[in-house]
Amino acid sequence: MAPTNKFSYSNFTDELRTRLSVLDVVGRVVPLTKKGQNYWGCCPFHNEKTPSFSVNEEKGFYHCFGCGEHGDIISFTMKHNNMDFKSAITELASQAGLKMPDYKPRDPHIVKREEALFDICEKAAQTYTEKLFTPDGAVALAYARKRGFTDEDIKKYRLGYAPKNNIIANKYAESRYLTESGLCRRGDYGLYDFFRDKLMFPIFNANGKVVAFSGRSLDGSEPKYINTSDTDVFHKRKTVFGLNFAREGIHRANRSIIVEGQIDAIKMQLNGFPETVAPLGTALTEDHIALLCKSNRNITFCFDGDGAGQKAAARACELVMQFLRDTSDVKFAFVNGGKDPDEILTKSGTDAMRKIIDDAIPLTEFLWDLANKNFITSTPGGRAQAEKFLDTNIEKIIDTELKKHYKQEYDKRKFQHWQSWKRVKKTIDVKLPDIDDITKNTLVYIVNTFPELAERYLEFLGTLGVDFDGTVTDLNLDFDAAEKYIVSLKLQRYLEKLNTRKKELTDKLLSGDESVREEIAETDTEIKKYTEKLKLLITL
Numbered sequence: 074m075a076p077t078n079k080f081s082y083s084n085f086t087d088e089l090r091t092r093l094s095v096l097d098v099v100g101r102v103v104p105l106t107k108k109g110q111n112y113w114g115c116c117p118f119h120n121e122k123t124p125s126f127s128v129n130e131e132k133g134f135y136h137c138f139g140c141g142e143h144g145d146i147i148s149f150t151m152k153h154n155n156m157d158f159k160s161a162i163t164e165l166a167s168q169a170g171l172k173m174p175d176y177k178p179r180d181p182h183i184v185k186r187e188e189a190l191f192d193i194c195e196k197a198a199q200t201y202t203e204k205l206f207t208p209d210g211a212v213a214l215a216y217a218r219k220r221g222f223t224d225e226d227i228k229k230y231r232l233g234y235a236p237k238n239n240i241i242a243n244k245y246a247e248s249r250y251l252t253e254s255g256l257c258r259r260g261d262y263g264l265y266d267f268f269r270d271k272l273m274f275p276i277f278n279a280n281g282k283v284v285a286f287s288g289r290s291l292d293g294s295e296p297k298y299i300n301t302s303d304t305d306v307f308h309k310r311k312t313v314f315g316l317n318f319a320r321e322g323i324h325r326a327n328r329s330i331i332v333e334g335q336i337d338a339i340k341m342q343l344n345g346f347p348e349t350v351a352p353l354g355t356a357l358t359e360d361h362i363a364l365l366c367k368s369n370r371n372i373t374f375c376f377d378g379d380g381a382g383q384k385a386a387a388r389a390c391e392l393v394m395q396f397l398r399d400t401s402d403v404k405f406a407f408v409n410g411g412k413d414p415d416e417i418l419t420k421s422g423t424d425a426m427r428k429i430i431d432d433a434i435p436l437t438e439f440l441w442d443l444a445n446k447n448f449i450t451s452t453p454g455g456r457a458q459a460e461k462f463l464d465t466n467i468e469k470i471i472d473t474e475l476k477k478h479y480k481q482e483y484d485k486r487k488f489q490h491w492q493s494w495k496r497v498k499k500t501i502d503v504k505l506p507d508i509d510d511i512t513k514n515t516l517v518y519i520v521n522t523f524p525e526l527a528e529r530y531l532e533f534l535g536t537l538g539v540d541f542d543g544t545v546t547d548l549n550l551d552f553d554a555a556e557k558y559i560v561s562l563k564l565q566r567y568l569e570k571l572n573t574r575k576k577e578l579t580d581k582l583l584s585g586d587e588s589v590r591e592e593i594a595e596t597d598t599e600i601k602k603y604t605e606k607l608k609l610l611i612t613l
């Protein structure tokens with residue numbers, strides 16, 4: 074029985090327990106609702122109609138008060154799937170995205186290799202740090218200082234310089250682990266250094282050991298950053314940059330902040346946000362979020378305000394849904410104007426950055442905005458798509474009670490925002506000035522180029538009093554852009570109407586007619602709502 078001995082897996086089962094929450098594992102098969110400290114559901118091990126099966130996420134256990142079943146993620150998986158120990162941890166490993174380890178006791182050769190890898194990484198870090206303060210490292214040092222790193226910061230994060238020559242390959246020629254550590258590669262003429270002429274940032278594991286590096290180019294060459302490829306001691310998907318420094322900060326602040334870049338993470342940590350981390354490379358993964366959620370489910374994502382940042386935020390939102398609990402506080406902050414947190418901190422200071430973080434949009438709001446931005450909710454088709462998008466995301470929430478409340482929240486919003494559109498539009502009858510020539514030309518172009526759009530927006534276009542038989546100027550607008558143009562014009566016209574109406578009502582109020590107060594307030598709410606809608610549409 075030696076090969077399936079539980080003891081030989083003990084490291085691995087610990088890792089599974091760290092990476093998988095009992096709520097995630099049980100919640101996949103048992104609908105759960107939070108009551109008090111615990112989650113409750115109907116016991117999968119005995120027949121019942123009233124829930125007496127409880128799950129305690131913090132302790133990692135489930136317990137049934139009906140039949141006495143009790144255990145953790147492993148016993149649950151064994152019992153529920155009628156599996157043996159090894160199959161259960163194989164199943165859990167796949168849920169956690171982990172590779173099954175060898176089932177033999179830890180091979181001393183592997184242990185030795187890991188130690189050798191730690192050792193060579195540590196030596197390389199020392200070599201790079203020394204080099205930074207030599208004439209060779211002058212450009213790198215100047216760059217680091219220009220980016221606002223003091224000597225103390227450089228020491229703390231162990232910044233270094235990888236020179237142009239093959240310093241690691243030469244200096245540690247006797248080491249057998251140069252290629253395995255990712256520090257060197259083998260070419261036609263022997264080993265050469267992977268990092269050359271780079272400002273070096275060591276990447277630490279949870280225990281603070283150097284396991285890899287991130288090198289920033291200094292001569293403007295792309296990519297700006299290169300990272301060590303995965304090794305036996307470094308797995309990109311499982312590593313969050315800066316987490317070793319941020320743990321205490323996350324605990325104190327009771328949240329983590331995720332920024333896009335590694336320098337941003339360090340600068341945030343140094344300037345009042347010690348709870349900040351960054352993914353390695355560009356893409357945030359489910360594993361990164363899972364890792365952070367183990368210590369805290371309050372996350373503020375901070376992205377650049379540009380198109381790429383918006384896309385990354387949308388992705389993060391979709392990834393985080395499954396990790397939501399009723400106590401989670403997940404938000405999205407955006408740094409606008411083509412800047413990043415580093416630049417904000419350097420040019421405008423901590424307070425400016427704090428304002429950006431404080432202004433972060435709650436997830437509920439952000440998801441709603443996404444649905445309204447990605448789909449044209451003024452059309453039935455668009456609303457159907459938006460609704461499907463919302464449903465797919467809400468479906469990922471594990472806690473059934475929380476899921477229910479998300480559904481209710483969005484049902485309310487759908488009714489208020491999507492339906493009132495028509496309702497209010499018809500009740501306001503205000504004459505607006507004619508549209509200008511540029512708009513007119515654009516519309517003539519659109520109507521003649523995309524008859525489908527003309528049909529779709531027939532009613533609205535008809536209210537504009539434009540003669541669509543005019544000369545067509547070639548405008549080079551594609552279909553989507555054309556539709557967006559019409560919709561935003563529709564919104565603008567509607568807003569103009571609302572504003573004119575508000576002015577009329579205010580005049581009435583000033584002449585003593587108190588009865589219009591309520592309508593003024595309603596109109597104001599409408600103006601705010603549609604201004605926001607228009608803003609979203611334009612930034613799309």
Ligand SMILES: [Zn+2]
Nearest residue numbers: 116119137140
């Ligand atoms: Zn039971």
